[in-house]
Amino acid sequence: MTVTEAPSRRKLSTAKAMVEGIAQEMERDPSVFLLGEDVGSYGGIFSSTTGLLDRFGPQRVMDTPISETGFIGAAIGAAVEGMRPIAELMFADFFGVCMDQIYNHMAKIHFESGGNVKVPMVITTAVGGGYSDGAQHSQCLWGTFAHLPGMKVVVPSTPADAKGLMISAIRDDNPVVYMFHKGVMGLPWMAKNPRSVAPVPEEEYEVPIGKASVVRQGRDVSIVTLSLSVHHALDVADELAGDGIECEVVDLRSLVPMDTDTILESVARTGRLVVVDEDYLSFGLSGEVVARVAERDPSVLKAPPARVAVPDVPIPYARSLEYAVLPTHARIRAAVEEMVGA
């Protein structure tokens, strides 16, 4: 290619970017198909499949009964036979009814077969709270999925990453759990972060799974985070820059595999680490990030690390309570200020 085009400035919501990634892969590869609840004419409760039924028909975009064990298991079977299914679990919170198929089967087949069987499938699922949907519809739970070996776990925060990670996930020969936060999708009926609509290249491209992104550079403190919390962290960083505090923001993008090098390099530059996680505090992502830094080189830390996460309580319904436990902008800011001694 010799034609040099101006970089695309076309803006898409995260939801539309995700759908575009799926559509391009479905065009390219006839073995890709999609199944799940309300993925057809409804287009996905969080617009994760809008328009795909019209384009690809009911053979390749299948509405399923409410039987997650059944249809996720069916996706596993199809994947084992060489297809590339994308199965949508409407909310990550619903994993309880089908987790056996996910972690005992999907995630272990390659290992148990001594590498002889591949399971090239994607599970997409919506995560996150902030709109009073209560304790069974607001969790992130990515730490739970990431804890169990054998599946990759990716969590985009921007439209461009949502598309590139989707394409990578579909092309990956491993099971990939693709978790999208409702608050980054750019939905018209939910309070919108302005960054949930952003430029997305039109062509197909991959965002490598397992590579974090330094979305803002700064010398004073590293905020390591993912998903909607990236946007909160960037807002905090913008504000604190006015006070002379320079935050570096690292968007993990992928929990499994996790990009320890990028985290380490960032913390080595800043000497300070704040991990922000919308999942539960204990036994999860935030502890994992801190542990990796401590294991590799605790001497880079000029101060004890801090964690801003959901304090081991189910997500409450009432707004006043929900916002007391979510990793809000205010909590992130307070953690950074305390650490830099401002």
Add this chain to the structure above:
Amino acid sequence: MEPQVRADLYDMMVLIRTFEEAILREYHADKKPVFDIGAGAIPGEMHLSAGQEPVAAGVCAHLTGDDAVTATHRPHHFAIAHGVDLRRMTAEIFGRVDGLGKGRGGHMHLFDPNVHFSCSGIIAEGYPPAVGQALAFQRKSTDRIAVAVTGEGAANQGGFHEALNLASLWKLPVVFVIEDNDWGISVPRSASTCVTSNAVRAAGYDMPGERVEDNSVEAVHEAAGKAIARARAGEGPSLLEVHTLRLWGHFEGDAQAYRTDLEGVPGRDPIPTFEASLRADGLLDDDGMRAARERAQQRVEDAIAFAKNSPQPEPASALEYVFA
């Protein structure tokens, strides 16, 4: 059927509808001009049961507060018909401290231990616990029973089938109720369920199964009466499916673009139908209707006022109630 029973069923249906119309009003009032699901006095998802009143009224008329009901993400009609405290239920929907769950649960997670009521936002999740409640009642040698409610979409979930098998195996006093409103969000029954009537599935679990076809509260009342009497007599579980109607969207904000049956829907509203039948039998006139609506309106507005007057929970209390 006794005139008084019919009158009571009517009152209950009117109360439920009045309540949900009030919730609808309060829910949408503060979500304008642009619908934002997280905004306002009642935030989050809202699943209303308008059209399904006959099921709750007809079944719960046979229950006392000693019997247990496990309901679904669409719980209000069963909660009201089973006698859940209306004020505290409303306060919970508003997320206030005087709510059933002190603002922790919300509209899909209403728990009233006084009348053994619970519900859940996870599909079919109430079926297995109803089996356990029935087991407890059986062990205590009572004639109390458990009623488990789901939608027809939920009848494809594993927990549903496991619960039916256990209840039949252990001959437990459970009545499994399916509200078939034709739709599981956007997926019609015809695209999700391999049988046209879930009642036939009962045979696979060696229990009686009955389908009430016309969303009539009297027919539900009669069929539920048989199943409940059987359970109370220690003869084991039954399955009752009612072909009912989802008058409104799956949740508020649902434009229902997928729906192919909408044209005929208003004409199938079960309340005017029941009114006409009561009128024809000389049991209801304009005054009677007005009086029933006023009684309901008073209770509902009292509950809404109670909810609105209850304080928001203190943020500092957010970590309470994780453990007993």
